[in-house]
Amino acid sequence: MKVLIISGTPKKDGICHSLVKAALDAAIKNGAEAEVLDVTKPKIDHCKMCRGDWGTCYAEHYCQHGDKDGFNQGQAKISEAQAFVIVSPVYWSEISEGLKNFLDRLRRCEASKRWTKDEAVVSFFAGKPSILVASAGGFGGGIVNTLGQMERYISQMEGDRKPRETEGVTDYIAVNRWNKDYKTETLKASVASMLKRLA
Numbered sequence: 001m002k003v004l005i006i007s008g009t010p011k012k013d014g015i016c017h018s019l020v021k022a023a024l025d026a027a028i029k030n031g032a033e034a035e036v037l038d039v040t041k042p043k044i045d046h047c048k049m050c051r052g053d054w055g056t057c058y059a060e061h062y063c064q065h066g067d068k069d070g071f072n073q074g075q076a077k078i079s080e081a082q083a084f085v086i087v088s089p090v091y092w093s094e095i096s097e098g099l100k101n102f103l104d105r106l107r108r109c110e111a112s113k114r115w116t117k118d119e120a121v122v123s124f125f126a127g128k129p130s131i132l133v134a135s136a137g138g139f140g141g142g143i144v145n146t147l148g149q150m151e152r153y154i155s156q157m158e159g160d161r162k163p164r165e166t167e168g169v170t171d172y173i174a175v176n177r178w179n180k181d182y183k184t185e186t187l188k189a190s191v192a193s194m195l196k197r198l199a
Contacts, residue, residue: 044071110124
């Protein structure tokens with residue numbers, strides 16, 4: 001079982017970084033092969049809107065600019081994973097800019113697969129579970145909006161199918177500076193539970 005922790009935090013310390021590490025450690029402790037995909041390094045660029053709307057993302061499901069900034073390598077790692085933990089800080093009640101750039105481009109490549117006539121072509125998120133984690137600093141607000149934004153990305157990429165025991169978003173974890181200790185334990189338990197259901 002391979003778990004990919006997708007990190008949207010540009011910081012190398014703080015609450016959000018500690019949550020990424022907790023998810024990684026929990027996955028490994030529970031017998032999974034796991035790694036972190038940091039979408040903030042190298043800097044993933046925004047979508048170029050090729051030809052004014054769609055490029056290779058629509059028909060061929062990859063980004064024609066993606067080799068230059070690491071996007072295609074990130075998409076390849078997603079294709080190999082059987083489960084995901086997506087972690088983002090809350091910036092202005094939304095996910096981080098780095099994660100948004102990555103997911104905007106990934107959505108174009110993965111969501112467009114549903115419009116193909118080839119039934120063998122499916123999104124890399126289809127049939128796989130995800131745990132969504134949002135970490136708010138400052139006054140601790142904006143978490144609900146951020147989790148909702150993450151859920152929309154996953155749903156549009158066909159990663160929210162049923163049954164929820166083994167597919168789709170299996171948990172939403174909201175973290176702030178007041179609850180970080182017990183929510184970190186919740187995240188670890190959530191990863192363990194997800195892997196147990198998939199075993």
